[in-house]
Amino acid sequence: xAVYTQLANEEIAALIRTEYxxxxxxxAVGIAQGVENSNYLLELVDGQKFILTLYEKRVAAEDxxxxxxxxxxxxxxxxxxxxxxARVNGSLFGKVAGxxxxxxxxxxxxxxxxxxxxxxxxxxxxLAQLHAAVGGFAGRRANSLSLAGWQAMFExxxxxxxxxxPGMRQxxxxxxGYLNEHWPEMAGLEQGIIHADLFPDNVFFDAxxxxxGVIDFYFACVDAFAYDLxxxxxxxxxxxxxxxxxxxxxxxxxxxxKTRPLSDAERAALPVLVRGAALRFxxxxxxxxxxxxxxxxxxxxxxxxxxxxLRFHQSVTDAGEYGI
Amino acid sequence: xAVYTQLANEEIAALIRTEYxxxxxxxAVGIAQGVENSNYLLELVDGQKFILTLYEKRVAAEDxxxxxxxxxxxxxxxxxxxxxxARVNGSLFGKVAGxxxxxxxxxxxxxxxxxxxxxxxxxxxxLAQLHAAVGGFAGRRANSLSLAGWQAMFExxxxxxxxxxPGMRQxxxxxxGYLNEHWPEMAGLEQGIIHADLFPDNVFFDAxxxxxGVIDFYFACVDAFAYDLxxxxxxxxxxxxxxxxxxxxxxxxxxxxKTRPLSDAERAALPVLVRGAALRFxxxxxxxxxxxxxxxxxxxxxxxxxxxxLRFHQSVTDAGEYGI
Numbered sequence: 001x002a003v004y005t006q007l008a009n010e011e012i013a014a015l016i017r018t019e020y021x022x023x024x025x026x027x028a029v030g031i032a033q034g035v036e037n038s039n040y041l042l043e044l045v046d047g048q049k050f051i052l053t054l055y056e057k058r059v060a061a062e063d064x065x066x067x068x069x070x071x072x073x074x075x076x077x078x079x080x081x082x083x084x085x086a087r088v089n090g091s092l093f094g095k096v097a098g099x100x101x102x103x104x105x106x107x108x109x110x111x112x113x114x115x116x117x118x119x120x121x122x123x124x125x126x127l128a129q130l131h132a133a134v135g136g137f138a139g140r141r142a143n144s145l146s147l148a149g150w151q152a153m154f155e156x157x158x159x160x161x162x163x164x165x166p167g168m169r170q171x172x173x174x175x176x177g178y179l180n181e182h183w184p185e186m187a188g189l190e191q192g193i194i195h196a197d198l199f200p201d202n203v204f205f206d207a208x209x210x211x212x213g214v215i216d217f218y219f220a221c222v223d224a225f226a227y228d229l230x231x232x233x234x235x236x237x238x239x240x241x242x243x244x245x246x247x248x249x250x251x252x253x254x255x256x257x258k259t260r261p262l263s264d265a266e267r268a269a270l271p272v273l274v275r276g277a278a279l280r281f282x283x284x285x286x287x288x289x290x291x292x293x294x295x296x297x298x299x300x301x302x303x304x305x306x307x308x309x310l311r312f313h314q315s316v317t318d319a320g321e322y323g324i
Numbered sequence: 325x326a327v328y329t330q331l332a333n334e335e336i337a338a339l340i341r342t343e344y345x346x347x348x349x350x351x352a353v354g355i356a357q358g359v360e361n362s363n364y365l366l367e368l369v370d371g372q373k374f375i376l377t378l379y380e381k382r383v384a385a386e387d388x389x390x391x392x393x394x395x396x397x398x399x400x401x402x403x404x405x406x407x408x409x410a411r412v413n414g415s416l417f418g419k420v421a422g423x424x425x426x427x428x429x430x431x432x433x434x435x436x437x438x439x440x441x442x443x444x445x446x447x448x449x450x451l452a453q454l455h456a457a458v459g460g461f462a463g464r465r466a467n468s469l470s471l472a473g474w475q476a477m478f479e480x481x482x483x484x485x486x487x488x489x490p491g492m493r494q495x496x497x498x499x500x501g502y503l504n505e506h507w508p509e510m511a512g513l514e515q516g517i518i519h520a521d522l523f524p525d526n527v528f529f530d531a532x533x534x535x536x537g538v539i540d541f542y543f544a545c546v547d548a549f550a551y552d553l554x555x556x557x558x559x560x561x562x563x564x565x566x567x568x569x570x571x572x573x574x575x576x577x578x579x580x581x582k583t584r585p586l587s588d589a590e591r592a593a594l595p596v597l598v599r600g601a602a603l604r605f606x607x608x609x610x611x612x613x614x615x616x617x618x619x620x621x622x623x624x625x626x627x628x629x630x631x632x633x634l635r636f637h638q639s640v641t642d643a644g645e646y647g648i
Contacts, residue, residue: 004356008437024531028434029365032328032354041353041365045531110352113332207348207369 004030005038005054005097012040012052015096020103021088023048033201036218038099041106049106051082054099059218064100066139067217068092070193071104077133080213082107109204109212120236120248122211123203124255127195127232130214131225131260134193143196143221145280147183151176153283160290165304168286175279175310183276184269186224193220194228199235226266229256230273233322234281234309242308250323267324274322275313282306328354329362329378329421336364336376339420344427345412347372357525360542362423365430373430375406378423383542388424390463391541392416394517395428401457404537406431433528433536444560444572446535447527448579451519451556454538455549455584458517467520467545469604471507475500477607484614489628492610499603499634507600508593510548517544518552523559550590553580554597557646558605558633566632574647591648598646599637606630 013025027043031051038054055064068084072092075083082104084092093102112119143149154161154172161168195202196219206212237249256262262270285303292300316322337349351367355375362378379388392408396416399407406428408416417426436443467473478485478496485492519526520543530536561573580586586594609627616624640646 006357009434010436010438013434025434026432029353030356032356033330047371108350110333110337110349112334114334 005056005099006030007038007040007052007054007097011097012042015052016042016044016103019087019089019094020085028052036216042103050085051104051106052096052101053104054096054101055218056099059100061100063141063218064093064102066141067220068102069139070134070137070217070220073137073139074130074133074217079129079133080107080211081217082213082215107204107213107215109206111201111203112205112209113200115200115236115248117248117251118209119200119203119205120252121255122205122209123198123200123232123236124252125259126203126211126214127198127228128256128259130195130198131192131228137193139193141193141221143194143223145196145219145284146223147179147276150179150276150279150283153287157283157287157290161286164286164289165307168303168307171307171310172279172283172286175275175314179272179276179279182272184224184265184272188265189224189226189269190263190266191222192225194223194225194231195219196221196223196228196231198228198232224266224269224273225260226262226269227273227277229253229262229266230270230277231280233274234277234306238309238312242305242312244309244312244321246321246323253323262324267319270322270324271313271316271319275310278306278310278313282310329380329423330354331362331364331376331378331421335421336366339376340366340368340427343411343413343418344409346409352376360540366427374409375428375430376420376425377428378420378425379542380423383424385424387465387542388417388426390465391544392426393463394458394461394541394544397461397463398454398457398541403453403457404431404535405541406537406539431528431537431539433530435525435527436529436533437524439524439560439572441572441575442533443524443527443529444576445579446529446533447522447524447556447560448576449583450527450535450538451522451552452580452583454519454522455516455552461517463517465517465545467518467547469520469543469608470547471503471600474503474600474603474607477611481607481611481614485610488610488613489631492627492631495631495634496603496607496610499599499638503596503600503603506596508548508589508596512589513548513550513593514587514590515546516549518547518549518555519543520545520547520552520555522552522556548590548593548597549584550586550593551597551601553577553586553590554594554601555604557598558601558630562633562636566629566636568633568636568645570645570647577647586648591643594646594648595637595640595643599634602630602634602637606634 012028016022016025024045026045029041031039036058037056040052042050072084074081085103093100202216204212237245282303285301289300336352340346340349348369350369353365355363360382361380364376366374396408398405409427526540528536561569606627609625613624
């Protein structure tokens with residue numbers, strides 16, 4: 001949970017002019033949405049819009065070049081995503097108020113909170129295009145939030161996690177045991193750079209419900225493409241009451257497979273991958289709820305949502321439930 | 325300190341279309357700045373910009389018509405301030421997410437954090453124009469934060485105020501005693517609707533350091549114009565190290581008096597009014613620091629700033645210090 005860095009208008013105007021050689025700043029608005037970084041919407045007098053991001057402590061400074069390089073690579077491949085703007089000195093980033101910071105182009109469109117099947121199709125299609133576009137990018141970043149990372153995070157929250165919901169400790173311990181036993185051999189699943197956080201707030205749509213772009217690459221890392229798909233199914237295919245929506249899952253997976261067909265190993269692994277993906281967000285949300293800074297901008301997200309999703313996946317006996 | 329109300333993009337788009345009969349929404353961004361209400365910057369596909377404000381609990385629902393009526397009156401008088409947009413049903417406000425809410429026009433320009441004499445002249449001039457423009461507005465709202473209100477607020481925070489800074493309790497008690505004795509007869513000072521919160525973040529400037537508008541009328545009330553001037557002097561004429569800047573005070577007061585000359589009674593009262601105005605912000609900041617909600621968006625402002633301002637005013641023996 002990021003603490004918000006307040007920048008003075010003059011500071012932003014000087015940055016834009018001096019470091020980026022851009023025109024006069026007309027508007028600078030601190031954006032309340034988003035939990036990881038401090039973001040400002042900037043508009044120049046010529047109407048161009050940008051997002052200025054200050055990477056707060058959850059984003060490691062040494063990872064910033066990877067994230068920005070990835071966005072630059074994807075934009076060059078024609079994917080609609082924010083494009084980092086180089087400073088006059090050629091660098092894609094630099095310090096602002098003591099933090100690593102970058103300027104990226106503003107992406108039109110808006111995320112949706114009420115999702116129908118068309119949006120799920122859009123998400124599946126966007127994820128497949130992303131997986132097709134990462135090829136050739138040389139950057140590498142390990143996934144710190146995979147099986148070993150979950151175990152470490154559980155150890156940190158274990159003494160207090162039942163404060164959130166009684167029985168949570170036992171549920172996580174049991175699930176970690178199951179996953180340790182059943183987690184697929186990753187070498188058998190195609191690896192690449194995954195988004196790892198393709199939630200509905202990170203996919204923008206135009207007025208005709210077509211995907212206009214994907215944002216927030218700050219969890220991107222090397223992992224199995226099918227695991228990214230599992231995260232996305234969890235994020236898009238449950239209703240507000242947390243009931244699983246088969247129709248949406250079928251549609252999302254079919255849209256994905258149209259661009260990137262799944263291997264037999266990926267299809268077989270999906271029921272375990274969605275459990276792991278659910279546990280991953282259960283753990284980080286529980287962690288954020290227990291350890292969030294009081295001065296943080298945004299109230300922590302509810303881990304109970306992922307308890308229910310995980311329970312659903314635990315109950316699934318037939319992989320056909322996921323439409324594969 | 326307001327808790328931030330999260331609105332879905334679809335909710336905002338539907339509101340704009342249905343309740344306001346406006347064109348397609350292109351952009352909706354929750355604004356991180358500001359402590360009292362939830363604000364969204366909206367842009368339509370035709371480029372028009374608006375601010376959507378949801379009044380959180382610090383603004384009493386029954387006061388909303390007064391605030392919006394005042395802004396409408398001032399805009400009609402040619403003052404650059406946000407102009408409320410009427411709904412298709414003719415009302416200037418309505419409920420959004422259970423809160424009173426209004427749409428106002430977006431004001432170009434940006435507030436400054438580094439203030440020089442030119443900005444102080446702008447502020448003095450803007451305040452005088454505001455005082456000249458409120459005439460003829462029929463709305464009335466009492467100032468709940470005047471002498472009697474300060475006493476009540478002190479009683480609430482008294483048991484804990486020394487937690488913030490030792491000696492604060494005694495200082496406030498002493499100052500309240502002084503003000504009870506020396507507070508001017510209000511009948512002798514010209515009354516009208518005052519802004520009551522003309523801080524630098526509420527005055528926008530264009531690229532040439534000319535005032536482009538005044539915002540945030542949510543403390544406006546009936547009181548002495550000279551008291552509003554005292555609040556403004558406190559807000560604009562101290563340096564970052566809280567040293568009083570005579571040059572700025574002289575310039576601000578001279579700019580004000582060019583449009584609205586001060587009476588003898590107003591000039592005589594100013595040294596006491598700036599003490600009262602300093603105590604008022606000392607009290608509310610101390611209150612907010614002690615009682616702010618943990619889930620609030622913004623960290624409370626430092627009351628110590630106003631302790632130092634008050635100490636300065638207490639030390640002044642010659643009213644010439646203020647340039648009057």
